[in-house]
Amino acid sequence: MKRREFIILSSVGATSASLLSACGHPEEKLIPAFIPDDEFLPGIDYWKASTCGMCPAGCGIIVRTREHKANKIEGNPLHPVNRGALCARGQAGLEVLYNADRIKGPMKRIGERGEGKWEEISWEEGIKTLANKLREIDPDNANEKALFISGESEGVTPYVAGRFMQSYRQAFVAGHPHRAMEPPGTYADLLSGVVKSGEPIADIANATYLVSFGARFLETWKSPVMYSQAYGEFRSSRGKVRGTFIQIEPRMSLTAANADEWIPAAPGAEAMVALAMVQVIVRENLAKAQVSDDSRRKLEEFSPETTASVIDVPLEKVISVAREFAKAERPLAIGDLRSPDGTAIHLLNAIVENVNKPGGVLLFDSGDKSKDPLPIAGNGLILPGESDQQLAKPGSREIGSLVERFVRMARNPSRITMIHGTNPMFATRGREEYSAIPFIVSFSSFMDETSDAADLILPDHTYLERWDIHSSRGTDGRKVFSLTQPVLQPQLNTRQTADVLLAVAKEMGGAVAGALPFDSAKEIIEKGISELVSLNHGKSIETASSEVTEKGVVFVGEPIQMRTEAERKPLSLDSFFLGVLRQHASEAVANAEYPLTLVVYEPAGFGNGFAANLPSIQELPDQMTSVMWGSWLEINPKTAATMGIADGDLVEVTTINGSVRVAAALYPGIRPDCIAMPSGQGHSSYGRHARGRGVDPTALLLSSQDNTVSSKLTKVGGKAELIRFGTDTQQTMEDKPWR
Amino acid sequence: MTEEAKSNKPQWAMVIDLDRCTGCEACVVACRVENNIPTVGPEEAAKGRSINWIRIERYFEGEYPDVKAKFMPVLCQHCEEAPCEPVCPVYATYHTDEGLNAQVYNRCVGTRYCANNCPYTVRFFNFFDPKWDAPLEKALNPEVSIRTRGVMEKCTFCIQRIRKGEEKAKDENRDVRDGDVVPACVQTCTTKAMYFGNIADPESEVSRLSKSNRATRLLEDLGTKPKVIYLNKGD
Numbered sequence: 024m025k026r027r028e029f030i031i032l033s034s035v036g037a038t039s040a041s042l043l044s045a046c047g048h049p050e051e052k053l054i055p056a057f058i059p060d061d062e063f064l065p066g067i068d069y070w071k072a073s074t075c076g077m078c079p080a081g082c083g084i085i086v087r088t089r090e091h092k093a094n095k096i097e098g099n100p101l102h103p104v105n106r107g108a109l110c111a112r113g114q115a116g117l118e119v120l121y122n123a124d125r126i127k128g129p130m131k132r133i134g135e136r137g138e139g140k141w142e143e144i145s146w147e148e149g150i151k152t153l154a155n156k157l158r159e160i161d162p163d164n165a166n167e168k169a170l171f172i173s174g175e176s177e178g179v180t181p182y183v184a185g186r187f188m189q190s191y192r193q194a195f196v197a198g199h200p201h202r203a204m205e206p207p208g209t210y211a212d213l214l215s216g217v218v219k220s221g222e223p224i225a226d227i228a229n230a231t232y233l234v235s236f237g238a239r240f241l242e243t244w245k246s247p248v249m250y251s252q253a254y255g256e257f258r259s260s261r262g263k264v265r266g267t268f269i270q271i272e273p274r275m276s277l278t279a280a281n282a283d284e285w286i287p288a289a290p291g292a293e294a295m296v297a298l299a300m301v302q303v304i305v306r307e308n309l310a311k312a313q314v315s316d317d318s319r320r321k322l323e324e325f326s327p328e329t330t331a332s333v334i335d336v337p338l339e340k341v342i343s344v345a346r347e348f349a350k351a352e353r354p355l356a357i358g359d360l361r362s363p364d365g366t367a368i369h370l371l372n373a374i375v376e377n378v379n380k381p382g383g384v385l386l387f388d389s390g391d392k393s394k395d396p397l398p399i400a401g402n403g404l405i406l407p408g409e410s411d412q413q414l415a416k417p418g419s420r421e422i423g424s425l426v427e428r429f430v431r432m433a434r435n436p437s438r439i440t441m442i443h444g445t446n447p448m449f450a451t452r453g454r455e456e457y458s459a460i461p462f463i464v465s466f467s468s469f470m471d472e473t474s475d476a477a478d479l480i481l482p483d484h485t486y487l488e489r490w491d492i493h494s495s496r497g498t499d500g501r502k503v504f505s506l507t508q509p510v511l512q513p514q515l516n517t518r519q520t521a522d523v524l525l526a527v528a529k530e531m532g533g534a535v536a537g538a539l540p541f542d543s544a545k546e547i548i549e550k551g552i553s554e555l556v557s558l559n560h561g562k563s564i565e566t567a568s569s570e571v572t573e574k575g576v577v578f579v580g581e582p583i584q585m586r587t588e589a590e591r592k593p594l595s596l597d598s599f600f601l602g603v604l605r606q607h608a609s610e611a612v613a614n615a616e617y618p619l620t621l622v623v624y625e626p627a628g629f630g631n632g633f634a635a636n637l638p639s640i641q642e643l644p645d646q647m648t649s650v651m652w653g654s655w656l657e658i659n660p661k662t663a664a665t666m667g668i669a670d671g672d673l674v675e676v677t678t679i680n681g682s683v684r685v686a687a688a689l690y691p692g693i694r695p696d697c698i699a700m701p702s703g704q705g706h707s708s709y710g711r712h713a714r715g716r717g718v719d720p721t722a723l724l725l726s727s728q729d730n731t732v733s734s735k736l737t738k739v740g741g742k743a744e745l746i747r748f749g750t751d752t753q754q755t756m757e758d759k760p761w762r
Numbered sequence: 763m764t765e766e767a768k769s770n771k772p773q774w775a776m777v778i779d780l781d782r783c784t785g786c787e788a789c790v791v792a793c794r795v796e797n798n799i800p801t802v803g804p805e806e807a808a809k810g811r812s813i814n815w816i817r818i819e820r821y822f823e824g825e826y827p828d829v830k831a832k833f834m835p836v837l838c839q840h841c842e843e844a845p846c847e848p849v850c851p852v853y854a855t856y857h858t859d860e861g862l863n864a865q866v867y868n869r870c871v872g873t874r875y876c877a878n879n880c881p882y883t884v885r886f887f888n889f890f891d892p893k894w895d896a897p898l899e900k901a902l903n904p905e906v907s908i909r910t911r912g913v914m915e916k917c918t919f920c921i922q923r924i925r926k927g928e929e930k931a932k933d934e935n936r937d938v939r940d941g942d943v944v945p946a947c948v949q950t951c952t953t954k955a956m957y958f959g960n961i962a963d964p965e966s967e968v969s970r971l972s973k974s975n976r977a978t979r980l981l982e983d984l985g986t987k988p989k990v991i992y993l994n995k996g997d
Contacts, residue, residue: 092900095795097949108952114791123895241784248952255782255953265996280831281784287827514897627786638801639791642812646785646820647831651812652804659826691822691829711895746808748817
């Protein structure tokens with residue numbers, strides 16, 4: 024030992040022991056204070072740009088790292104979707120990265136399925152096992168199938184998995200995991216000629232009068248941050264009047280709580296309210312669009328007087344909202360309604376002619392998807408041997424319903440199912456169907472319900488450790504690609520799923536290997552980025568690429584062109600299925616045995632249950648009820664009083680699909696004939712914070728597409744858990760002792 | 763405004779526009795992550811021991827069907843006449859010359875007099891040592907000290923960010939400019955409802971907004987002179 028080293032070591036005293044002992048674990052070494060490596064200086068923050076992976080919106084993020092640790096995530100101010108802001112779930116992202124319940128490496132099942140006995144294996148063994156299993160399937164035999172389910176509808180995983188399954192002539196389904204997102208537009212039919220294949224953006228920021236039919240744009244739309252910022256501008260933006268906001272829905276959501284007026288129309292009657300408004304606008308000659316006499320006659324059966332009993336809202340309220348809407352400078356109607364109800368909202372927008380005008384509905388040309396850097400094979404659905412025509416039908420891109428459609432159409436169940444980025448064994452009634460699959464591979468980073476039932480687990484990196492490209496749109500309709508890049512080294516023995524699939528393809532050889540001539544996901548991303556930046560003229564690819572790495576975003580395309588008067592055309596009501604709507608609304612009537620309508624909603628924090636394993640989200644008080652760490656049932660105090668139910672009592676909710684027991688929370692913002700429950704809790708697995716916490720109400724619904732179901736409620740004995748933030752139970756300002 | 767007369771240092775203040783705030787609680791989680799605030803778990807939370815330096819108060823007004831909800835983010839108001847300060851027997855809570863209501867953790871002996879005397883209930887007591895399930899401790903912010911058992915804690919207006927902003931300005935040989943200091947809650951606000959800055963600077967955004975006819979302060983009649991200014995709903 025040199026004298027100099029001796030002095031250094033003896034001066035650090037006790038620290039030297041841990042310094043030396045840590046040599047075998049480079050990730051734990053105390054090195055920063057002694058040997059600054061070329062990667063960082065101790066005590067200096069390094070901000071790395073990437074993309075948030077907590078929901079499909081793809082907000083830009085910057086992550087503060089120091090001494091090989093990430094300690095804060097913030098919004099990327101350069102990203103047009105979130106412009107520097109970030110939601111509560113995005114802020115909790117480090118609890119995904121540093122979650123105590125992450126799967127530490129590849130594992131295979133050794134006990135019975137679901138028994139929880141696992142053996143750690145090497146990545147080589149895991150990749151070989153999967154390759155051998157896939158080789159057992161004969162691609163020419165239609166009775167044998169492998170299926171890949173991707174809960175990401177874009178990016179490198181479905182890109183690689185889609186090509187993989189396509190070249191092996193096997194099945195593939197890719198969709199996003201969010202049920203409650205804004206519905207895809209059918210505006211294109213309505214306004215053919217404006218754009219070729221349109222998708223809408225609601226220009227809330229510039230609207231002056233906003234009517235929302237159950238649209239929870241502040242909570243569940245893609246992206247809630249983008250729409251929250253738009254809402255801020257809608258309320259107070261310099262040089263613009265303060266916007267007026269009306270929300271029509273049976274339960275006061277967080278979004279409705281921010282409205283100037285909440286109109287509790289009967290559940291399922293939102294479309295009827297919209298049509299009644301259209302009728303009022305037409306009969307009082309307030310319509311800006313031309314309406315034929317035939318259409319006028321057709322509309323008469325939807326007048327507010329005719330539908331008053333279905334809507335169950337005072338007549339004069341509907342009429343006054345319709346008048347204000349039609350007379351407003353920039354009216355805008357939005358909704359979360361599924362087809363065919365959504366058509367009624369399109370009609371309301373069309374009749375005031377707000378399409379592609381500031382504050383209206385902005386349609387952008389979604390363009391040619393095949394020009395994306397990572398085109399998804401089969402547009403996210405491949406079912407070899409079956410009719411591709413059937414698959415091409417437009418519909419929800421939500422993964423649960425896609426898989427349900429797939430299962431219906433596939434004549435034979437798959438022998439091997441690979442599942443990435445989604446947890447279908449939670450909140451799905453098809454649990455038995457999954458259990459019947461002979462071999463399940465889970466790529467989850469966590470021991471969730473799907474991993475529990477799996478035979479092989481090949482854990483993916485978290486979004487802060489992997490490579491990807493995400494495309495999104497700003498409020499001006501400009502397309503932006505944002506880069507997901509590792510903000511630090513992988514924390515555990517996990518591997519990016521795209522890399523695993525590339526390795527499996529190499530192992531299998533043949534057509535599969537030929538279709539995926541890449542070494543790594545990183546290579547695919549770098550190639551994609553250089554293709555993207557080559558579109559930007561005037562800069563070398565190297566300069567432009569390093570700029571993307573630094574800034575995290577690349578803009579492509581032009582902002583939406585506002586509509587000119589020349590493009591105005593007369594409106595025909597014939598394309599609207601009004602009769603269908605009528606029938607649809609009458610179906611929602613409750614019966615005597617199940618008198619209450621149960622509304623199941625996705626809360627902003629938990630989403631579809633994905634964030635239930637994060638302690639910060641569990642301990643985040645619900646905005647409306649202040650409840651933490653559990654589930655609850657919202658009930659109108661009047662209904663509760665008639666049934667003898669007090670706040671915190673244990674109740675049983677029953678539908679024809681089953682029943683759950685949960686604590687009642689008295690809630691003044693709900694119709695007396697409705698009750699409501701949040702989804703996302705009730706995990707049987709998924710780590711220490713999620714397991715056994717609360718109940719899952721989605722099992723009570725009749726189909727995964729529904730949000731409401733007829734139900735009955737009984738008060739039962741037993742202890743209910745209802746944890747509220749603080750010890751303060753006062754509900755109103757007047758109850759505060761100092762007021 | 764006695765403080766301003768005494769000091770030529772910045773006087774930090776916050777403005778919250780209640781017309782923009784949607785109660786989304788992004789600020790609550792941002793604050794937790796930035797300031798190393800532990801989660802306490804369901805058992806302790808049920809005893810009212812969860813810690814939120816900033817919280818969203820929700821008030822219902824009226825009865826169904828004419829019911830309205832209002833949201834109000836509540837954090838330490840950094841009162842100029844702070845009721846928590848004179849009751850501390852060990853001078854752990856005191857007023858800085860930058861108008862901040864500061865808490866010295868290693869002076870605090872946990873009498874909780876300050877929390878009793880705070881009309882805003884924004885002071886939180888550590889009933890036990892904080893703990894993070896490994897490896898979550900890696901996400902701790904190295905610039906914020908961890909509070910141990912028996913110590914009061916509360917919002918600091920992100921003092922670490924204030925210091926950073928001031929040091930940067932000093933390095934560049936200039937005064938602190940508006941926008942140099944952005945606390946974690948203000949940074950993440952999804953509707954841009956929150957503003958932070960030097961209220962002694964007449965040019966700053968918070969100064970301008972504090973003169974709005976919508977401006978009000980929480981429990982103003984108590985004479986605490988809060989440094990958090992709320993803007994009411996409306997034009």
